[in-house]
Amino acid sequence: MGGLNSKQRQYIVDSFGSRASFNKTERKLYGHDIAEMPSLIKRLIGSTIPDVVVQPESEAELVELVKWATDQRLPLTPRGKASSGYGGVLPLKKGIVVDFYRMKNVIQIDKDEQTATVEPGITWEKLDRELQRHGLTLRLYPSSYPSATAGGWLAQGGCGFGSYEAGWFRDNVISARVVMPDGAIREFTGAELDFISDAEGITGLISQLTVRVMPLDEMEVIALGCPDAGSLQNLVQILVDNKLPIWSLSFIGPRMAELKNEAPLREHLGHVVEERVLLPAAYIITLAFRKKDRHSVADGLAELARGCEGEVLSDRIAQHEWQERFKLMLVKRLGPSLVPIEFVVPLSALANVMAEIALKVRQPVIREGIVIREGVDGKPEVTVLGFIPGDQRKFGYNLVFSLSLTIMNITQKHGGRPYSTGIYFTHKLPAVLGAERARKLKAFKRQVDPRGIMNPGKVTASGLVSILTNLVSKLEPIFRPLGNYVSTRIGERPSKAVRDIPPDVVWYAYGCSQCGYCIDECDQFYGRGWESQSPRGKWYWLREFMEGREKWDQFMVDTILVCTTCELCNLRCSASLPIEPSWMKLRGQLVNDEKRMTIPPFEMMAASVRKEGDIWGAYRKDRSVWFPKEMEEKHGPSRKAKIAYFAGCTASHVEHDIAIATVRLLDAAGVDFKYLKEKDNCCGTPMLVCGKWDVFEEIMRLNIQNMKEAGVDTVVTSCPACDMMWRQYYPVWTEKLGIDYNITAKHYSEILAEKIKAREFTFPDTGTNTSVTLHDSCHIGRVSSVYDAPRELIKAIPGVNLVEMEYNREWAHCCGSVLTLIKEPPVAAVLGKSRMDEAIDAGVEKILAMCPCCQFQFRVTAEKKQLTIETVDLARFAASFLGYEFPDPNPEVQRQWAVFEAMIALMTPEGFADLMGAMWPELIDAMPFRMGGMMRAMGRIPGALQLMKPLLPILFPRLLPMMIPKVMPVMLERVEQRMPMPDYMLEQMPDLMPEVVKNLMPHMIGDVVPLVTQPMINHLEGK
């Protein structure tokens, strides 16, 4: 690792434990921001991989860290969500990246004073959510609201939505607590905030800030269209002059409008699921104002607009532009890269600036802007964010980049300035901050940080990048024709696979803007807290891989596999990227095509599925033990019904109440259905998500064949994952494989909701009075949008009060199950608890859930985290009002979990090493070519085996495949001692285990050998 010595490393480990990362891949992901640097600048900067990333949890920890780092002369680089693009978060001198992710508490909300005091790592979205509970909201926020942090915006400085009324962010900050480079805590207020705002963390680490907020009022929006920049400038000036009580005024340029019309819409499993709202190729202004001010703003607006050749646009456009206001990066997918240019100009110069840009820059410049009614000199200012589409993979991107300096020169000529400094414009600091403020900031930096450890190389420093940009901007007339000469293509155009990454995934990886919106709500991320586990981190890593700087290892394969497939990221993505489907593609490629190791217990499930059709190691003959005997005739396999109930593995073998209750409800509602009993099977979801696609295909074919043979055209499920297969995946796969499908899938709740609506089914009034909440399962919610039917079912039960959790329907959080539970049980418990806490906060008695796996996960979590809230299956809950009683699934869940927990521990290098350690005599006997005897003899010669030790990593992988079959009987005995299996599973182990070991050993042997070599030598030497 180089940068830190062993003592320093130890200090970090002792202080931060798992909240520090030395992992090279991880560190790389904390060494960049959103900017796509041209290759020439990248080379100039060199590596920005920090030596370590730490995640402090408190101000006290920050103080200790800063004191120690100053003493050790180790640079500190603060990082919020890295959604800035000026290089402020780049650890130019390596050292320590301080990630504020875990310092995100709201400390105080003062409704009377209308202030909020927060830790720096909170995002604007989360703070706003919290404020709204108190009847307050933000006075302003950046358009990176879903990801940007409070501390990051104060340090970076800027304006955003609401700035028309509220001005620059700095003017809305009351105070900031800062850990200074000497470790002292200092509070900054008033004019002193100039030392912190726009300083990008070079003067200290912000540990707390208090901001002004405002009462929550209902807002309305109106969109206006202007044919050109002159019309835009005139209209905005008139709105200012007329003192209209507008809260926010933002606009987009004609090119942006055109590209938005072309940008891909959000898709789901190949279908477009968003409506396109066509925009006119004009400057489109979006005004937001309080509802109570409607008359003052709206009356006469059309006339004002007409006076400037503008017009009021449709409400549909206004609503669409407002709802999509955070998604400005959508157009990046057409690049797939964007050269950014951000500047501030007086409103009075806007038209002239735009005209000169149009004259000098021949590339398409996409624009959007925010108007500040009272800028730094009290006059209206406009912040313009421009983009030129390009492709960072091509050399021409360097040339197009130089055009951003052309634009900056034009801006400054008209009295404008760059938006920020970072590493690119340190030479323009006096222009950005004003000469006096710049001078004071430099003096303050020298005074408080003489050792230069706080975010070195930024803002006041004079770095190579700034020197280069200064030079290029001076030589701009020479570079301009080159930049203009580059031919720019616009539009999504995946062409070829790169290092086996499928073409569309290649394009998405570069299309990702790195905005970070997907991070905090990704459960794979928030269960662990590290960037590699987020979609953003994975896209960045894929770029590095495709450019040859990374290669697959088990850590990265696992990061693709442990995504829970919750699909929340698809909704959050500012570029509408199909994120989860991309990981799904990679699962198949990595495990199925390239034969990399999947999450080990899935090998056991695969063997069990192949043998008996279920993932639980149970017998097919026991699959239908739950099926009520008295239903045999009416709903058994011989019934000639077109509808079949498909129970799936977990309801069949573990949580029987789900299956029993479902058939009771369907029966009571008069549904003519049958149940195929032993011909029911695993649906294949576990095999699909673990990448064992050959097994998935076998299962799918069998399931479809069984249903066809039974004359079924509609499959009814209780399990959302089964539903997902029959409704979404089987149609896509059968089409791909040319299999006739023609089967409809329905969830039982949908059938019952239809019956309830048609008044064909009702629940009796049992005099109950209870409050429940509903956990939306990802696999039927976000996957198939089944939200209303289960709610209709609950609402139809007299005396039951349904209370929604804070995150519900399409925004519902995942339970954290299957892949997480199987790979990292402690992480699953964190995720499960976070979801169950939402239910507890809702003040209900029970969480109703549909998915057997969610229920399993909640029950395991409740046991681990000692939570008392009860999890109940929705069908069971509903059917109990019909007078039925059901077996308690909890004991079986805990029993099965004990098996799985032991299996998870066993199927690790440590687990296998432990297993081998328990059978040395048999393993040595099993060595081929009489090597066992030879090894024993060498064990008796002192030091002989130590000489042979280096050969063992080479020999073992060759010998083991020959040894394993011979030791299988004893291995099974030892496995049994370690895994408390039910009888049926134990009986099947001789069939399942060899397959599992055969598939896993080749992948694990490299990690197992170092663990077993010395113990084996010890054994042979009789120690």
Ligand SMILES: Cc1cc2nc3c(=O)[nH]c(=O)nc-3n(C[C@H](O)[C@H](O)[C@H](O)COP(=O)(O)OP(=O)(O)OC[C@H]3O[C@@H](n4cnc5c(N)ncnc54)[C@H](O)[C@@H]3O)c2cc1C
């Ligand atoms: C889609 C999109 C839209 C955007 N819209 C806007 C906009 O409307 N207005 C706007 O101004 N910007 C905008 N930005 C830029 C960026 O989001 C903002 O600058 C944002 O405030 C940065 O917040 P962050 O948490 O990501 O900070 P980071 O990018 O992580 O950090 C920014 C700077 O602050 C420093 N820093 C971070 N935390 C601390 C701390 N606790 N103490 C000391 N220093 C710290 C970092 O070292 C860095 O120099 C946008 C970006 C994107 C991707």
Ligand code: SF4
């Ligand atoms: S599907 Fe869920 S877990 Fe997977 S990357 Fe997206 S948000 Fe994260």
Ligand code: SF4
């Ligand atoms: S995946 Fe989407 S939301 Fe996440 S960083 Fe990329 S563009 Fe932003």
